[in-house]
Amino acid sequence: MPIDTSAKIFVAGHRGLVGSAVVRKLYQLGCTNLILRTHSDLDLTNQSAVESFFADEKPQYVILAAAKVGGIHANNTYPADFITINLQIQTNVIVSSFNHKVQKLLFLGSSCIYPKFAPQPIPENALLTAPLEPTNEWYAIAKIAGIKMCQAYRLQHNFDAISAMPTNLYGTNDNFHPENSHVLPALLRRFHEAKVNNLDKVVVWGTGSPLREFLHVDDLADAVVFLLENYSDLEHVNVGSGKEVSIKELAELVKEVVGFKGELVWDSTKPDGTPRKLMDTSKLVGLGWTPKISLRDGLVDTYKWYLENYGKQ
Numbered sequence: 001m002p003i004d005t006s007a008k009i010f011v012a013g014h015r016g017l018v019g020s021a022v023v024r025k026l027y028q029l030g031c032t033n034l035i036l037r038t039h040s041d042l043d044l045t046n047q048s049a050v051e052s053f054f055a056d057e058k059p060q061y062v063i064l065a066a067a068k069v070g071g072i073h074a075n076n077t078y079p080a081d082f083i084t085i086n087l088q089i090q091t092n093v094i095v096s097s098f099n100h101k102v103q104k105l106l107f108l109g110s111s112c113i114y115p116k117f118a119p120q121p122i123p124e125n126a127l128l129t130a131p132l133e134p135t136n137e138w139y140a141i142a143k144i145a146g147i148k149m150c151q152a153y154r155l156q157h158n159f160d161a162i163s164a165m166p167t168n169l170y171g172t173n174d175n176f177h178p179e180n181s182h183v184l185p186a187l188l189r190r191f192h193e194a195k196v197n198n199l200d201k202v203v204v205w206g207t208g209s210p211l212r213e214f215l216h217v218d219d220l221a222d223a224v225v226f227l228l229e230n231y232s233d234l235e236h237v238n239v240g241s242g243k244e245v246s247i248k249e250l251a252e253l254v255k256e257v258v259g260f261k262g263e264l265v266w267d268s269t270k271p272d273g274t275p276r277k278l279m280d281t282s283k284l285v286g287l288g289w290t291p292k293i294s295l296r297d298g299l300v301d302t303y304k305w306y307l308e309n310y311g312k313q
């Protein structure tokens with residue numbers, strides 16, 4: 001049922017790529033009672049601080065978009081951080097949400113929960129059917145544990161906790177860190193810097209052959225609200241665009257959007273990761289949701305935002 005615009009909604013991770021898009025969406029819908037805390041105000045790995053926060057604020061809805069997130073290099077380099085921090089955050093928020101009678105919680109996982117060689121497109125029931133992609137299995141295991149925890153609280157306590165599994169996301173407020181970011185923001189920054197510094201080439205990681213699906217974060221935020229209003233069941237739900245491109249095609253598209261005229265150089269010492277991870281989104285489409293923003297339009301908008309916020313540096 002439609003979200004009550006006066007309801008107390010805690011958006012955990014509200015400054016991040018996903019959290020900020022969800023906040024924009026909820027404000028657009030007329031929500032007037034969002035509860036927002038920065039990482040420095042409320043460290044979600046601190047169990048007693050989270051418990052006190054929920055006891056004081058008693059939110060009615062929780063959207064869990066806070067996590068330790070990064071691209072293939074970051075996941076491959078900091079496995080202990082990715083499994084520990086994400087297990088701590090999600091456990092603290094899910095348990096305290098239940099303890100303080102939150103009406104509904106939406107947990108955000110990721111497409112990396114699926115086996116490295118899952119059937120394509122990947123259906124929700126491919127979960128735990130084969131080995132994971134080694135470069136991000138620690139993060140994936142944490143996310144799978146989050147799905148299972150939401151299921152366990154529904155089975156034992158009838159707690160309305162649902163899980164959404166987005167594909168690779170991009171958009172405004174993304175992480176543009178040169179090493180630890182995801183591919184799309186990393187390339188946007190690298191091509192931009194090459195253009196403004198008149199470089200003649202840009203290094204792209206891997207072989208360029210892996211395929212990736214991309215969804216603009218505003219579409220994801222729309223899907224998050226749609227699921228909060230229309231879905232309450234045990235199984236997680238894939239959220240994607242249904243369209244995939246090779247990393248080479250993506251690099252060419254970013255090059256074109258940025259207007260870089262030089263050449264691409266491939267650094268095959270960097271990992272390719274999962275060869276493909278196109279999600280089967282027929283379950284979500286069957287519920288009545290479809291994405292709206294094309295990759296080209298989304299890239300153009302994101303680069304425009306990048307120029308307004310970082311272009312002068």
Ligand SMILES: NC(=O)C1=CN([C@@H]2O[C@H](COP(=O)(O)OP(=O)(O)OC[C@H]3O[C@@H](n4cnc5c(N)ncnc54)[C@H](OP(=O)(O)O)[C@@H]3O)[C@@H](O)[C@H]2O)C=CC1
Pocket residue numbers: 012013014015016017018019038039040042043044045064065066067068069089108109110111165166167168169170173174175182
């Ligand atoms: N980006 C992507 O391509 C995809 C993301 N997802 C999922 O979406 C969710 C959000 O990801 P995304 O928005 O990209 O990530 P971001 O890194 O952009 O945002 C994460 C947010 O969580 C906050 N945060 C991190 N640690 C803590 C903590 N200990 N206490 C409080 N807040 C904390 C961060 O605050 P601060 O920066 O101040 O530390 C930040 O605001 C995650 O669950 C992720 O797994 C799923 C699929 C794809």
Ligand SMILES: C[C@H]1O[C@H](OP(=O)(O)OP(=O)(O)OC[C@H]2O[C@@H](n3cnc4c(=O)[nH]c(N)nc43)[C@H](O)[C@@H]2O)[C@@H](O)[C@@H](O)C1=O
Pocket residue numbers: 069070071072073075110111112135136139167168169179180181182183184186187204205206207210212247270271272273274
């Ligand atoms: C959403 C999903 O995202 C992550 O999985 P991933 O999709 O493999 O992550 P990625 O975006 O970092 O890489 C995608 C592809 O792109 C190639 N690639 C080229 N050049 C750059 C580059 O400059 N940076 C990066 N990061 N990748 C590059 C890179 O070699 C790889 O082949 C998970 O860690 C996890 O966070 C998760 O759930």
